Amino acid sequence: MPSLSTLVDNFNSGTVGPNWGDSYGGVSIVAGRARVPLVAGAYAGFQTGRAWTLAGAAIYLKLASRPAASTGTDVSQNFMVTSPTAGTGIGFKYNAVTSKLRMQSNVDYYDATAVEITYSATDHLWLRLREDGTNIYWDTSPNGSTWTNRRTLATPAWVTEAIDGCALDLFCFRDAGATDFAEFDNVNTLSDGAVVTATGSGTMTTAATSAAKRTATGTGTGALDTMATAAASAVYHATGSGSLDTDATATAGGSDHNDIDFTLGRPHSGWVVSAPWT
Template sequence: MPLLTTLVDNFNDNVIGPNWGDSYGGVTETGGRARVPLVAGAYAGYQTGRAWTLAGASIYLKTPTLPAASTGTDVGVHFMITSPVEGTGIGFKINRVTNKLRMQSNVDYFDAGAVELTYDAVNHLWLRLREDGTNVYWDTSPNGSTWTNRRTLATPAWVTTAIDQCAVDLFCYRDAGVTDYAEYDNVNTLADGAVYNGAAALTADSSLTSTGAVAVISAAALTADSALDATGHLAAHASADLTGESDLGAEPAGSDTGDIDFAVSRPTTGWVVSAPWR
C-alpha cells in the first residue's frame, strides 16, 4: 500500500521520473523543478498513476513560480489528490486572477463549502494535505517546517476506500493570455541536493565555469636554505661506535679452594725443589 508520504521528488536530475508516468501537456523538468506550461485553452500537468493512498498519509510541496494573470479570466495552479471517480478529489487551487488560495474537496469538480484565503506568496509558498483517520487537513507554510492549518474536514468516504487508487495531479490551466508556466518543487522533501557533471577546457588563464572541488598537488626543491611551508614529521637515523673494557675471570670446575692458603718465596737451604719449579 504506497502511502503518499513515500512519494518523494526534488526534480533535481532534470528527468521526469517514473512516478510521474501519466504527465501530459508538454511538461518538463527544468532547472531542478517540475515545470508546467500555461498555454491558452490547454491543460497540462505532472500526474502519477492511480497507485497511491491518501488515508493515513500526508504530502507537501512548494510552488516557487506562478504564472501571470495576463488577459485570462481563469488562470489556475492546482495541487490535487484525485479519486478513481472523475471530478472527485481533494486539494488546493491558486487563482491568479482573483489572487485567492482555495482549499477544496470536490465532487463533480466543485465544492460549495470550499475555504478561500487571499494568496500570500510568502506564507503560502508551501502547501500540505494530510489525513489522520478522522479528518483531512489543508496546511500552509513559509518554509516547509512550520505549518499553519487552514481548513479541517471530516474525511470523505472515498478516501478510506480508494486504497492504492489515488493519483497526484499538479496541473495548470489558462483560458487566455500570454503563454508562460508554473513550477512545483520539493515533493515531500526539504533537500535540494544534486549531482551535476560538467566539463571545462582549461588553459593557464582559464577559470572553471562551474563550482567544483579542486585538489592541488605541489612539489618543492629544497636547498640548504629552503624551508618547508607545511608541517611535517622528521625521522633521523644515527650510528655509534661503542668501545669498552672488561675483566674475564674463571674458576676451575669442581675445585674448592676456599680453605687453602699459598705462600710463595725464594727457596732456602733445606728445601727440595722439584718440577715444575726447577
Template sequence: MPLLTTLVDNFNDNVIGPNWGDSYGGAVETGGRARVPLLAGQYAGYQTGRAWTLAGASIYLKLVTRPAASTGTDVSANFLVTSPVEGTSIGFKYNAVTNRLRMQSNVDYFDAGAVELAYDAVNHLWLRLREDGTNVYWDTSPNGSTWTNRRTLATPAWVTAAVDQCALDLYAYRDAGVTDYAEYDNVNTLADGGVVTATGSGTMTTATTATAKRSATATGSGALDSATTATGTVVHHASGSGSVDTDATATAGGVDRNDVDFAVSRPTTGWVVSAPWR
C-alpha cells in the same frame, strides 16, 4: 500500499521520473523544477499514475512559480489528489485572476464549502495535505518546516476506500492570455541538492606504524643504516667493507640466522686450538 508520504522528488535531475508517467500537455522538468505550461484553452499537468494512497499519509510541496492572469478570466495552478471517480478530488487551487488560495474537496469538480484565503507569496509558499484516519488537513508554510492549519474536514469516504487508486495531479490551466507556466518543487523533501554519479581516479595513502624487533650485525669496516617498519622479526646482516643502507617493510614470522661468519681451514703454525676443536 504506497502512501503519498513516500513520493519524494526535488526534480534536480531534469528528467521526468517514472513516478510521473501520466504527465501531459507539455509538462517538463527543467531548472530543477516541475514546469507545467499554461497555453490558452489547454490543460497540462505533472501527474503520477493512479497507484497511490492518501489515507494515513501526507504530501507537501512548494509552489515556486505562479502564472499571471494576463487577459484570462480562468487561470489557475492546482495541487490535487484525485480519486478514481472523475471530478472527485481534494487539494489546493491558486487562482491567478483573484489572487486567492482555495482549499477544496471536490465532488463533480466543485466544493460548495471550500475555504479561500488571500494568497500570500511568503506564508503560502509551501502547501501540505494530510490525513490521519479522522480528518483531512490543509496546511501552509513559509519554509516547509513551520506549518499553519488552514482547513480541517472529516475524511471523505472515498479517501479511505481508494487505496492504491489515487493520483497526484499538479495541473494548470488558462482560458486566455499570454502563454506562461507554473512550477512546482520539493515534493516531500526540503533537500535541494543534486545527485551526481560519476567515475574517476584517486590516490589512497596509508601510513602504518608497528613495533618490531630489529637486529643488525656488521663485520669489518663500514656503516649500517636501517629504517624498518614491520610486524614480526627482521634481521639485517652486512659483512665486508662498505656500507649497508636498508629501508624495509615486511610482515614476517621467521628469523634470519645468517648472522655468524665462519672461516674453516687447516690450522697453521702459531695457531692454538682448544676444546672442542681438538
C-alpha cells in the same frame, strides 16, 4: 499500498521521473523544478499513476513559481489528490486572476463549501495535505517546517475506499492570455541538493596514473619578531602505476636541479653532514 507520504522528488534529476508516468501537456524539468506550461485552452500537469493512497498520509510541496493572469479570466495552478471517480478530489487551487488560494474537496469538480484566503507568496509558499484517519487537513507554511492549518474536514469516504487508486495531479490551466508557465518543487522533501556526476579513469582492478610534480621545502630559523631564513630541499613526486592487488611501480620524476637554489650556512657545532656533502 504506496502511501503518498513516500512520494519524494526534488526534480534535480533533470528528467520527468517514473513516478510521473501519467503526465500530460508538455511538462518538463527546468533548473531542478517541475515546469507546467499554461497555453490558452489547454490543460497540462505532472500526474502519477493511480496507485497511491491518501489515507493516513501527508504530502507537501512548494509553489516555486506561479502564472500571470495576463488577459485570462480562469488561470489556475492546482495541487490535487484525485480519486478514481472523475471530478472527485482534495487539494489546493491558486487562482492567478483573483490571487486567492482555495482549499477544496471536490465532487463533480466543485466544492460549494471550499475555504478561500488571499494568497501570500511568503506565508503560503509551501502547501500540505494530510489525513489522520478522522480528518483531512489543509496546511500552509513559509518554509516547509512551521505549518498553519487553514481548513479541517471529516475524511470523505472515498479516501479510504480508494486505497491504491488515487493519483497526485499537479496541473495548470488558462482560458486566455499569453503563454507562460508555473512550477512546483520539493515534493515531500526540504532538500534541494544537486546530484553532480563527472568522468574519471581507473577501476578497482586497473592501475591509476598521476602526473609528476615537484615541490620545495626547507628548514627555517628565526625569532618571533624577526624574519626567518630557510635552507631549501627538494621533494620529487614520481609518476606511479599499479593496481589494487599488485605491487605498484614508479618512474622517477626527474633530476633537474636548475630551478632549485641550495643555501648552505656556515658549519657549527652539532652539524651532521652526509652524502653528497661528505
